[in-house]
Amino acid sequence: MNKPVYVTQPYLPPLDEFYPYLEKIWDSKVLTNCGPFHHQLEQALCDHLGVKHLALFTNATIALVTALQALRITGEVITTPYSFVATAHSLLWNGIKPVFVDVDPNTLNLDPAKIESAITPQTTAIMPVHVYGHPCDVDAIQKIADNYNLKVIYDAAHAFGVKDAHGSVLNHGDLSVLSFHATKVFNTFEGGAVICPDEKTKIRIDHLKNFGHVGEVNVVAPGINGKMSEFNAALGLLQLKYIDQAISCRKQIDAAYRERLKGVKGIDCLKDAGEKVANYSYFPILVQADYPLSRDDLYQKLKDSGIHPRRYFYPLISDFPMYRGLPSANRENLPNANAAAQKILCLPIYPDLQMEAVERICHFIASQ
Numbered sequence: 001m002n003k004p005v006y007v008t009q010p011y012l013p014p015l016d017e018f019y020p021y022l023e024k025i026w027d028s029k030v031l032t033n034c035g036p037f038h039h040q041l042e043q044a045l046c047d048h049l050g051v052k053h054l055a056l057f058t059n060a061t062i063a064l065v066t067a068l069q070a071l072r073i074t075g076e077v078i079t080t081p082y083s084f085v086a087t088a089h090s091l092l093w094n095g096i097k098p099v100f101v102d103v104d105p106n107t108l109n110l111d112p113a114k115i116e117s118a119i120t121p122q123t124t125a126i127m128p129v130h131v132y133g134h135p136c137d138v139d140a141i142q143k144i145a146d147n148y149n150l151k152v153i154y155d156a157a158h159a160f161g162v163k164d165a166h167g168s169v170l171n172h173g174d175l176s177v178l179s180f181h182a183t184k185v186f187n188t189f190e191g192g193a194v195i196c197p198d199e200k201t202k203i204r205i206d207h208l209k210n211f212g213h214v215g216e217v218n219v220v221a222p223g224i225n226g227k228m229s230e231f232n233a234a235l236g237l238l239q240l241k242y243i244d245q246a247i248s249c250r251k252q253i254d255a256a257y258r259e260r261l262k263g264v265k266g267i268d269c270l271k272d273a274g275e276k277v278a279n280y281s282y283f284p285i286l287v288q289a290d291y292p293l294s295r296d297d298l299y300q301k302l303k304d305s306g307i308h309p310r311r312y313f314y315p316l317i318s319d320f321p322m323y324r325g326l327p328s329a330n331r332e333n334l335p336n337a338n339a340a341a342q343k344i345l346c347l348p349i350y351p352d353l354q355m356e357a358v359e360r361i362c363h364f365i366a367s368q
């Protein structure tokens with residue numbers, strides 16, 4: 001019996017290389033409150049990603065909530081139902097009404113052509129997601145935002161290191177939010193960051209993630225505790241040394257899947273969006289009607305054989321109880337998202353995944 005294969009497995013650098021960081025923390029007794037590792041990691045990530053300003057957070061969900069507050073977003077925000085539930089939850093935590101718009105059937109990202117008809121006088125922003133790390137149609141989205149005076153906040157939880165023709169995809173829109181959760185390409189166990197283009201916004205975000213404190217005795221906003229600890233920041237600094245290697249392993253696995261699944265009837269690999277630099281964070285396939293099994297039967301059979309893929313994203317956010325009553329959650333409004341949620345399967349991909357396992361998975365899928 002083979003060892004179970006999960007959809008992802010966190011990439012961990014050698015443990016002995018972490019001890020010197022721990023020693024520094026123990027010696028200085030600085031555990032949090034934006035200490036030296038916090039500052040070092042912010043700078044190192046700005047350099048690595050090619051972005052101007054970055055504020056570290058305890059996780060991406062708190063970072064999304066804070067990003068919306070930093071820009072004083074209210075009313076309605078246009079977003080996608082095809083994402084992890086934290087995208088829409090960050091709106092509810094701010095008392096904002098999510099308005100779901102359908103996705104493009106090829107990229108599964110928010111379809112810019114459908115945004116305009118969802119805009120009302122209450123709309124203040126658009127919150128798209130770079131699903132699987134494939135960049136959204138950022139130019140079309142910005143054009144609409146400019147025409148209607150809307151802010152754009154990208155949930156870029158999947159988009160660590162992704163670049164388009166202009167450089168980092170994180171430089172688009174007003175703010176972008178990364179996740180460093182254990183399941184993501186780059187992890188600090190738990191963590192996240194807000195990327196912003198100007199220093200003034202970065203300072204406001206830094207205040208908001210620290211209770212709104214400015215100096216010892218002033219509190220200027222109803223902030224939250226969103227600070228990343230020194231322990232997590234140290235993990236990030238060490239992880240960063242290995243990230244290029246980790247992504248190049250993912251790239252080989254991505255290529256192997258594409259090659260081996262090419263001829264399999266009824267299985268479509270999602271096209272990568274042609275970005276200049278991808279991160280191979282997920283390997284999504286669509287199980288079409290002409291495949292011998294339904295998506296759920298394939299999912300179950302793979303699980304029974306010790307392979308654990310995930311149905312990202314199923315169910316849609318718009319089908320959860322706190323969202324399904326919204327008029328925009330109506331399935332007729334979201335045909336492409338609903339179709340994708342029924343067909344999608346994300347296959348295992350992570351740096352340590354063995355090629356034998358990839359071959360076994362592909363053989364299993366091809367021989368049903």
Ligand SMILES: *Cc1c(COP(=O)(O)O)cnc(C)c1O
Nearest residue numbers: 059060061084086157179181192
């Ligand atoms: C993982 C994820 C989040 C939440 O990130 P956390 O760091 O776990 O809070 C938000 N949005 C998307 C699209 C995600 O995949």
